Amino acid sequence: MxxxxxxxxxxxxxxxxxxxxxxxxxxxxxxxxxxxxxxxxxxxxxxxxxxxxxxxxxxxxxxxxxxxxxxxxxxxxxLGLDRGYNTIIIGAGNLGQALANYSNFEKFGFRCKAMFDVNPKLIGLKIRDIEIKDMDTLEEFLSETQIDIGIICTNKESAQLIADRLTSCGVTAIWNFAPVDLKVPDDVIVENVHLIESLLTLTYLYKEREEEES
Missing domain, CATH: 1.10.10.10 (Winged helix-like DNA-binding domain superfamily/Winged helix DNA-binding domain)
Known part of the structure; x- marks a missing residue:
């Protein structure tokens, strides 16, 4: 070992x-x-x-x-920061756009190559220089562009299907913001960021402190 x-x-x-x-x-x-x-x-x-x-x-x-x-x-x-990583963001809502606007990602070598969404009102828009593309073009894009990390910023109902599409196209690392545990092949790495779980941990600690003080 x-x-x-x-x-x-x-x-x-x-x-x-x-x-x-x-x-x-x-x-x-x-x-x-x-x-x-x-x-x-x-x-x-x-x-x-x-x-x-x-x-x-x-x-x-x-x-x-x-x-x-x-x-x-x-x-x-x-931590693997001596190399660069190509990423895409799936879901161009508030969270996806906030991530796209976070310029520090480039500082650490994370290059967002595109965003994807199903909302026709968003398709074609750019967040900084990152274009929002139609989800129907995802597979074609992945066949032409090497992507290391897929970032999922959708609702939980869509997340598993998106993960399946990403992994079937060879993406082996997923940063998941959807509130669901994904099922992926053994060679795929998933890092979950469950915002509500983090918030509920905070409320537990807050309640515990109040009980101690009382």
Whole structure:
């Protein structure tokens, strides 16, 4: 078993947070930082940080700490940010348009090549430079354009059919915003972003705090 296959999802889900905070440190022109200092900023213990990074070989030097730029770049490579990704957005409603307007995606190498929708009033419009195309042209587009990630921003009733169409055309990674768990082939990766589930987690914690205070 490779080292990568032994890394837990809990560690993997902490990596983007490391990457974000290290970027903030770079913007403040901070050159190096200790695990203790990093723990005070991020909220993880220094021991947890060292353990997480040791899954990938460790990057610090005793008595020196971490070179911020090097660690930022190395975590970027671990996250796969040393290459670009072609994406498409399915569903050009409010959420799809908000994602298309988020310019930071390009900063990290995510290039949205097109959007797709069934609403004839939207087809042909552009969000920034991203054209909204007719869903009927999806397969033709995918046959001509290499797409790495499909982003689903539709209702739950449409999401599974869209996932089927994407995977049948060779798309093997899906970022799913529809409130449904998709069934996909074993070689397809799905990352679900269920907004209501996140909100309900927040309301639970809010209620719990109120009960403790009362």
């Amino acid at each position: 490779s080292r990568k296959s032994r890394v837990s999802m809990a560690v993997i889900r902490r990596l983007p947070k490391y990457h974000r905070y290290l970027n903030e440190l770079l913007n403040r022109d901070i050159k190096r930082i200790s695990s203790k200092e990093l723990s005070e900023i991020i909220g993880f213990t220094a021991s947890q940080i060292r353990q997480d990074l040791n899954n990938f070989g460790g990057f610090g030097q005793q008595g020196y700490g971490y070179n911020v730029e090097e660690l930022y770049n190395e975590i970027g490579k671990i």
